[in-house]
Amino acid sequence: MSFAVAIVGRPNVGKSTLFNRLVGHKIAIVDDQPGVTRDRRRHDARLFDLEFEVIDTAGLEEGAAETLSGRMRTQTLTAVEEADMVLFLVDAKWGLTADDKTFADILRRADKPVVLVANKSESKDSDAGYYEAFRLGLGEPVPISxxxxxxxxxxxxxxxxxxGEDVAYAEGGKTFEARVNVTVHDDEFEDDDHEPEYDDSKPMQIAIVGRPNAGKSTLINQMVQEERLLTGPEAGITRDSISVDWEWQGRKIRLFDTAGMRRKARVQEKLEKMSVGDGLRAIRFAEVVIIVFDATISFEKQDLQIVDLIAREGRAPVIAFNKWDLIENRxxxxxxxREKTTRLLPQIRGIRAVPISGQTGAGLDTLMKEVIATHKVWNKRISTAKLNRWLEMVTAHHPPPAVRGRRLKLKYMTQAKTRPPGFVISCTRPDAVPDSYQRYMVNALREDFDMPGVPIxxxxxGGDNPFAHKAKRKN
Structure with missing residues (x-):
């Protein structure tokens, strides 16, 4: 994009609503409660013929540097520094406040082009607030809704x-967002016997999920070597699903930070429900999902439910045992x-688990190597010839059981898709094959073709019966 625009203002003036309007999608969480947005979020935007990058920010609030509001303010000021210009929103319906005047002074000192925007101007009571905005000394306000x-x-x-027109209409190259499809589609292969090589040059999307206060945002900050996301001892700081661009060993990666996921029964507030829903969308868009466990209190029921959710969604999971620097008898x-991982997560046998410290950065290289290895398995393609030789061998070693005195026969096998690997077996009476035998087949397939740690x-x-139509005629 040719330039970047930061949207700033005090809480609840409509920054995220304008962000969604410019982006064209409801990406940022919007609620009447002030202070919903806490991290800065970047995305490609379009306004008629203008294309630019827009940055959503937390509400500007006064507060000591060590407090949550103080850290949110630091994130906002960082966004102002990164941007080429600033949209300063005020609430025309409510009028000016002391905070508006304070941060107008801050923006004047920032030495960046500022456009004063009087939002909520559709209200009948907005005229007074619109004219009052002139007192900020930032020029004529633009009334919008x-x-x-x-x-x-x-x-x-x-x-x-x-x-300036030179900047506004400058032709920029496509951003990372444009190069990566937001929705991940399952790959289809026309040639059944073709086993494509893994392409390690393609961009990858990774979602970071876990319970509240497990250290997800701290982990991403350590990866990108920047205080990109708001962190702190308070649980539940992250609310939106925030994407961060990163590069690891020459490979472009998009990281998605998500809100902490508590047990469904404990999620009562509307805002938290919206945050969890945003996190679930990030999981569906991701390719690999890193589940962050708190190593000091790991394998709680919610941890297991999150892993099971990711398996049902078909994503490639990797477990990170965080806060390893706090463990003594390592x-x-x-x-x-590792024993609990094997015993409590049998549905994803061989899932990779790595001890790390998001605070110190220990174990991050090992974690990323396991992420790449899991991604390779998730994209793995096995030729039809190999699968049918394997099917003949495995059924000879352990034949399917007889049901009601009739032996089941598995005839033919092929891989229908990848991401995750999906297989189709043609057989007699598919409804009669026991679940236990299907699990045996999946586990044998996982072991014999080296496919650990991903959903299969x-x-x-059932095969087509060429005489089925004759039977129907007789009836």
Whole structure:
């Protein structure tokens, strides 16, 4: 994109609503409660013929540097530094406050082009707030309604005047967002006998999930070597699903930080429900999902439910035992964690688990190597010839059981898709094949073809009966 625009203002003036309007999708969580947005979020935006990058920010609040509001303010000021221009939103319906005046002074000192925007101007009571905004000394305010899309033409003109036509219409290269499909589709292969090589040059999308206060945001900050996301001892700081671009050993990666997921029964507030829903969407868009466990209190019921959710969604999971720097008897604890991983997560046998410290960065290289290895398995393709030789061998070693005195016969096998690997077996009476025998087949397939730690889909399909139509005629 040719330039970047930061949206700033005090809490609840409509910054995230305008962000969603410019992006064209409801990406940022919007609620009447002030202070919903806490981290800064970047995304490609379009306003008529203008294409640019927009940055959503937390509400500007006064507070000591060590407090949550103080850390949120630091994130916002960082966004102002990164941007080429600033949209300063005020609430025309409510009027000016002391915070508006304080941060108008801050923006004047920032030496960046500023467009003053009077949001919520659709209200009948907005005229007084609009004219009051002139007192900030930032020029004529642009009256808009971010919720209803009013005033967008005037806003476009103000942006062009602020950055200049040379910048506004400069042709930029496509951003990372444009190069990566947001929705991950399952790959289909026309050639059944073709086993494609793994392409380690393609961008990858990784979601970081876990219980509240497990250290997800701290982990991402350590990866990108920047205080990109808001962190702290308070549980539940992250609310939106925030994406961060990163590069590891020359490979472009998009990391998604998500809100902590508590047990469903404990999630009562509307805002938390929206945050969890945003996290679930991030999981569905991701390729690999890193589940962050708190090594000091790991394998709680919610941890297991999160892993099971990821397996049902078909994503490639990797477990990170975080806060390893706080563990004393490390060999003993690690052996216990690995035993629990095998015993409590049988549905994803061989899932990779790595002890790390998001605070110090220990174990991150090992974690990423396991992420790449899991991604390779998730994309693995096995030729039809190999699968049918294997099917003949495995059924000879352990034949399917007889049901009601009739032996089941598995005839043919092929891989229908990858991401995750999915297989189709043609057989007689597919409804009669016991679940236990299907689990045996999946585990044998996982072991014989070296496919640990990813969900494997297996579908049984009955063969077409060429005489079925004759039987129907007789009836």
């Amino acid at each position: 971010a919720e209803h899309g009013e005033g967008m033409t005037d806003l476009r003109q103000a942006i062009v005047e602020a950055v 060999q003993e604890v690690l052996a216990d964690l 889909r297996m579908m049984l399909r």
